[in-house]
Amino acid sequence: MKVPYSDDQNRLARFAKALGHPARIKILEILSNRGCCYSGNIADEFPIALSTLSQHLKELKTAGLIQGEINPPYIKYCIHKENWNIAKNLIDNFLAEKKDKYSPCDATS
Amino acid sequence: MKVPYSDDQNRLARFAKALGHPARIKILEILSNRGCCYSGNIADEFPIALSTLSQHLKELKTAGLIQGEINPPYIKYCIHKENWNIAKNLIDNFLAEKKDKYSPCDATS
DNA sequence: ATTATATTTCGTATTTTTGCGAAACACTAA
DNA sequence: TTAGTGTTTCGCAAAAATACGAAATATAAT
Incomplete structure (x- = not known):
């Protein structure tokens, strides 16, 4: 099957x-x-259940944006430098690319 | 009720x-x-049903990233310049802000 | 070994997203 | 008015995201 992207x-x-x-x-x-x-006491900063926070951390982790270090008694997280920069480059490039390419289009809705 | 974000x-x-x-x-x-x-003949570019494409266009439109102009017999879309730049600034700023703030963290998983 | 602390996984419910075909809509051309 | 074209909405189904509390896990301290 074909891959469209x-x-x-x-x-x-x-x-x-x-x-x-x-x-x-x-x-x-x-x-x-x-x-x-x-x-994980990020949860102190805003109202969120620990289990929910854990899910979001997992999301960020599997996306590669953060990494977790098992450093007992805590698990510490930090931004994943390499992947963050990859993401930054991809996104910056994508957003910049469009910067001057639109033609005058007076549509408003 | 409190707004956490x-x-x-x-x-x-x-x-x-x-x-x-x-x-x-x-x-x-x-x-x-x-x-x-x-x-909307964007659909020629890759395998997608017109109705699905329409949904994605609506998503992009309500997010403010594109705008549609009813210009019969077509409806034409283009990137929404102002909002695109707002998004770009928000995202760029967010991504850059983190650039040098991580401390040495040898976590790998 | 027991207790306490930090975090994740499990189970579950609710909501949202995604995708498609069929039908509806809007406008043009005959 | 009828037919044709481009696009959206509707109805549906399947999958994924979101959120929480309870239970499980892992480690440290006693």
Whole structure:
């Protein structure tokens, strides 16, 4: 069966999807602001069940945007540098590419 | 009831979510490559039912990334310049912000 | 060994997304 | 008015996402 999308299209969509929930945006911002390597008491920062938080962390992890380090008694998370940059490049490139390509289109709805 | 997420977090997640499907990435690339203002025969470019395509276009439209112009006998779509730039700024800013903030974290899984 | 702490997995319910074909709609051309 | 073209909406079904509490897991401290 035919594959209708390129690898880059799939990768880009995958990263974007991981960013597609405000809880995950917030989690990434928290991880970022703490410098890095933060644990699950992210839940103190906003009302969310630990199990729900865990699911979002898993999402971010499987998408490759964060990594977890088992560092007892905590599990610490941080942004995954390499993949983050890959995502950044894909997204930046995608967004920039369109920058000046639209023609004058007066549609408003 | 309390609102756990900021406006920017919600906006960013909303845009990202709209980009979170390869079909929509592809649609945006097609719109971009055609210069702009293109109609629904996007469906020629890859295997997708017209009704499904219509749904994805609606998604992109409600997210604000594209706009449709009723220009009989076609309905033409193009990238929504203002919102696209808003999305770009939000996303760029978000992605860049994290760039150098992670601390050395040797986690690999 | 027991207890306490941090986190994940399980089970479940609800909602949303995705996809398609059929039918409806809107507008043009005959 | 009728037929034709492009697009959307409807109805449906299947899959995925979201959220939570309860139970399980893992490790540290006692």
